Amino acid sequence: MKAELLWGEPDDAYPALTMDAHAFSVNVQPNGLERGNVEAHGRYEDMAYGPIGKEVLGSQPFTEADPIGVHAALLALFSAAINGHVTQPGGRPVVVWTALAGRSSLGCKGTALEAAEWILDPALSAFLNHHRRQGISSGPSLINALHEQYEKSLTTEDGPDGRLVVIEEEWQNQLRRTNRCPTFSGNFRTAWDGKTVVNTTKGKKPGERDEQRVDNPQLGFHSHIQPGAWAKYISDTEALGGSYNRILPVLVHRSKFLPSPEEGEERPIFQYTPTKTLKLAYDWARKEKRVMTLSSAARKRFDELRMTYEEQNAELPEVLASFFERSAEQVWRVAAVLTAANRKTVIPREAIEAARHFVDYSIASVTQLVNLSASNQARTATPxxxxxxxxxxxxxxxxxxxxxxxxxxxxxxxxxxxxxxxxxxxxxxxxxxxNTGRSGAxxxxxxxVAETASPAEPMAPVVPSARPAEAEALLTLYAEWAGKAENAGKSLTDFLAHGQAQGQAKGQTPARKATAKRPPAPRKAATPPSSTTTRTRGTASKRAAAKTTSATTAPRKSVAKPAAQKAVSQRSVKKAVAASAIAST
Structure with missing residues (x-):
């Protein structure tokens, strides 16, 4: 049973070649791009070439995935499978690394990967089953995975085979970890270049070191990420280091809505029957070493593109340009994979043009992602x-x-x-x-520390609104104070200020100065010793018991206060009342 489109019927003859040219354009709203319009670069027909292009277009009536997303996944998986067998002149890899950037559900990233895997299933089912990995988040683990893959293949019938494809459907989870590893980025970049990577580990014996060395890493890579996660985890520092100009990110969006399958019915993509062309191309690539070259027309066009990319990058901010520094080689690699899928080693100009459209779309996608990241940082930047x-x-x-x-x-x-x-x-x-005990800086x-407050000006004393009895006492004290020769002509305000200064000079506030001392609490009568004696040990204990007994049994003498002392106490109370009034200010 064929899947029916909600917006029309596919051509039964061959829908890939007769559908409207605008049917598969990506529905992405651009947002002030500096390097072109995403929608303007989003016509998949301009990117389609050879068997890969035909398979993508042929599968479109059976999937809601973005055709550019299916194309990107196909390039990554197929190039990883022929990696090491098909190379550039000098042995440099032709592998293509891609990333699908789209919002959850709306981007249909997983749907695009599912469609690509189904298209490649007749050719690459064994390869994907035995050479696929995920969850690699450090430099040592990356080298270890490549080394283990090679070691396992030494005992197989086909001989040494170090091909490995890493597929991260939740790339942001790995970026959170790889950003903390100081060696991952360097090893990741080196693997794309096809150069030797080395990891040193502890040996079985104490002090012994083992070396894991991969001379010709054959690493493929495909990932999925949300635009918001890109803004959070793709740092400018890593971009400037060149980690992300090896990857071709593309913005993806749902291409259409298809009816949901009925109960017991397979998903629409499984109703599509892939051709045998890519299986033939895979067998052709593995039969012998294939070195890709450019035709004369393709070389001329490629040189023009190199100059154009270099001029455009020179006009861009350094961080943005760092994503596109390898655009020319990316065009070369994509064109080589498209040509190898057609079972040819000479890259034609048409393949270069198709590859250029795909790379330009990636450039526009990255520009939009970087602009989104910059706008988010501007809104949330903290000084x-x-x-x-x-x-x-x-x-x-x-x-x-x-x-x-x-x-x-x-x-x-x-x-x-x-x-x-x-x-x-x-x-x-x-x-x-x-005095750190170390030399050098x-x-x-x-x-x-707490901020130093500016010194406050001294406040003028405020005359208290005393109650009548307190006011009388206050005036009496003021009269005595003003009667002294040194205080002649001074006001009540001066008297109050003098009282505060005198209290501060003694280190206490007026209120504390005027507080009357409490009489000592009466001591409790000693408890008469019981008939039962407590046994004590040691001389110190005996002495303490003797002192306690003599203190409690000695009678206390009552000493009568003389009349002069009572008069002084009354005068002190009167002064205390006045001081309390001053303290209330």
């Missing part, structure tokens, strides 16, 4: 001084320069930039650590 303050708080208020540098993201800001920013922060002090510490 460096705020980041320094936050991390110092997290680190307990103090951190060395190296710790702060790593916390802020090594490479995101330079150590000099961090120190320069911290010097201008009033709540951060930089301390040079001395002294380490520095960044310490979070």
């Amino acid at each position: 460096l001084d705020d980041l320094i303050r936050r991390w110092l708080n997290k680190l307990g208020g103090e951190a060395t320069r190296s710790v702060l540098y790593r916390s802020l993201g090594s490479g995101r800001y330079s150590a000099e930039e961090i120190e320069r920013t911290a010097e201008g922060m009033p709540d951060v002090e930089i301390i040079e650590v001395r 002294k380490p520095k510490k960044f310490r979070l």
Whole structure:
């Protein structure tokens, strides 16, 4: 049973060649691209060439996937399968690495990969079953996987075979880990170039080292990612290092809606019958070593494209241009794979043109992704001084320069930039650590301190609104104070200020000065010793018991207070009342 399109019927003769040219254009809304319009580069018919193009167009009535996404997945899987058998002159690989960028569900990334695997199933089912890996997230694990694949093949009937294809359908999960590995990016780039990669591991004996060496890595790669995850995990630093100009990302979107299969019915893509052309091409490639070359017309066109890409990159910002630095070689590789699928070793101009359209679409896709990333960062960017303050708080208020540098993201800001920013922060002090016992530059510490407040002007004392009894006492004290020769002509305000200053000079507030002392609490009567004696051990215990007994049994003497002392106490209470009024201010 054929799958019916919701928007029309396929041509029964051969739908790949008779459908409307606009039927398969990608429905992507461009957003201020600097390197062209995604929609303008999104006509798949311009990219289709040879058996791969025909298979993609033939499968379109049976899948909702974007044809450019199916094409990208086919290029990655087929090139990984012929890797090592088909090469550029000098042995350089022709492998093509691709990434599908699209929103969940709307992008149909998994649907595109499913369609590509179904198309290649007659030719590559054994290869994909035995040479496929995922979840590689470090440089050592990448080399180990290549080395193990080669070692396992030594005992097989076909002989040494180190081909490996890594398919990451959740690429952002791996990027989160690979970004933390210092060796992954370098080994990843070297594998694309087909150069030797080496990993040194611990041997079985103490102090022994084993070396895993892959002289001719044959690595294929295909991945899926969401545009939002691209903005989060594809860093400018890695782009400038060249990690992402080896990959051809393409924006993808659902091409159409197909009716859902009925119960017991297969998915539409399984109703499509792939041709045997790609199986024949795979067998042709493995029969003997094939070296791809350019025809004279193709070489002339390729040289024109090289000059064009170089001129365009020179006008772009460095970060954006770093994604496109290998655009010319990408055109060469895509054209070689398209030609090899046609079982020819001489690349024609038509294959170069088809490859150029695909690479240009990838350039437009990357530009849109980078612009999206830049706009997201502009909206959520946090100033460096705020980041320094936050991390110092997290680190307990103090951190060395190296710790702060790593916390802020090594490479995101330079150590000099961090120190320069911290010097201008009033709540951060930089301390040079001395006497570390090491030679060379002294380490520095960044310490979070409280901001120094500007000194406040002394406040004028306020005359309290005393109650009548307190006011009378206050006036009496003021009269006595003003009657002294040194205080002649001074006001009540001066008297109050003098009272506060006198209290502060003694190190206590007026309120504390005027607080009357509590009489000592009466001691509790000693508990009479019981008839049962407690046995004590040691001389110290006996002495303590004797002192307690004598203290409790000795009668206390009652001493009567003289009349003069009582008069002084009454005068002190009167002064205390006045001081309390002053303290209330």
